[in-house]
Amino acid sequence: MTQSFPVTINVNEKEYKREVEPRILLSDFLRHELGLTGTHVGCEHGVCGACTILFDGESMRSCLIFAVQADGHNITTVEGLATASPLYGGTEGGGGLHPIQQAFWEAHGLQCGYCTPGILMTLVPFLKQNPKPTEDEIRHALSGNLCRCTGYQHIVDAVKLAAEKMR
């Protein structure tokens, strides 16, 4: 028997109504059903962090949540950052890059960019809770996101720059 459930999920402040099979992961729902391919998928067991999204404002792995569980919840993906409401640190009206994205650009915080969306979504709540992080705290915050390119140094620089921009 294949079940399917109606869901209403608010993604980046837009409401989506869909029918989902319970085994559909939230990561696949975002990518394949909604076409929001900014959320990347690396490992599907919670380790790499590429799929990190905000679930009601808190960073979580979208590969470890079923889409049906997001019914009635608010999801923010990397696509929601640039145009984000001030709620997530964006500017009124949106359009420009989020200050964290801008800092990643300026400090060369990415190479291939595979890890970047997950890192950005990890940093949004982190910098909100800790606007003046030490380097040690930054490295700790990044420990749940794997990057195979940069060696992390420029990412750490970008986080410092982002923190400055957002103060």
Added chain:
Amino acid sequence: MKPAPFEYHVPDSLEQALELKSQKADDTKILAGGQSLVPAMNFRIVQPSVLVDLNRLPELSFIREEGQTIRIGAMTRERHLEFDASIAKHIPLLTEATPFIAHPQIRNRGTIGGSIVNADPAAELPVLMLALNARLKAKNISGERWIDAKDFFAGMFTTALEPDEILVEIELPFMPSHTGWSFMEVAPRAGDYALMGVAALVTLEDGKCKQAKLVYLNAGDGPVDAKEAANVLRGEKLSDALIESAASMASEQEINPYGNVHTSPEFQRHLANVLTKKALKQAMQRAEENLQ
């Protein structure tokens, strides 16, 4: 990979959840935070035919003081343990150890009940439950029972829960007065499962150790309570020599580490020895500060 199909239920009362657990097939699984279950399903290591999702039961998510205890609902997120003021005040060992569990993104979703029932020998919370003399409340459709943490963990990924039971609540007594604590572990990377770790508690009275507790992770089939090592300390004035012999007792006699891709059992024993000494010293120092 993707999970195999399953039948999904999301009860809006605990009674309904218990009913489902009693009626459905043996391979019915509770879905709590999903941070251990969903990876296993994605890899098809497990393929439960039915999932009962507890995420719409707010009554299972709470932290409250009751008498000299703290009661925690099984669906309380690990992240909430970390920032709770009454836990920090009365059970600081738990506050200190929680950030060692995985990464914030995992703790935002993972639950205390899920980690306890998962009973991974490398996990922090089972060790803490044993160290803190927790009592665990299990329910089935016909009633409830309390299980002491020391009787709960029954081996590698195995607990005393019956197939129709759900863990609903955890009761932790306040740490006794004049008690110092320490939690230390070594992991290849912050947030990874540790190679070795220890929770230490020391209660002082008249300059002597009245009570001690040493519980280890990744040191056997489940959390390992090193009772003989604690006995070495009990009733004695703690000296470097005594701490040394407790550390040897625990690391050479009482733990039984298996090693893994990151470590040999010998290295785990070495770590246990070093961590025990450091943790006991920190716990002792904190107990002394508590006396002042």
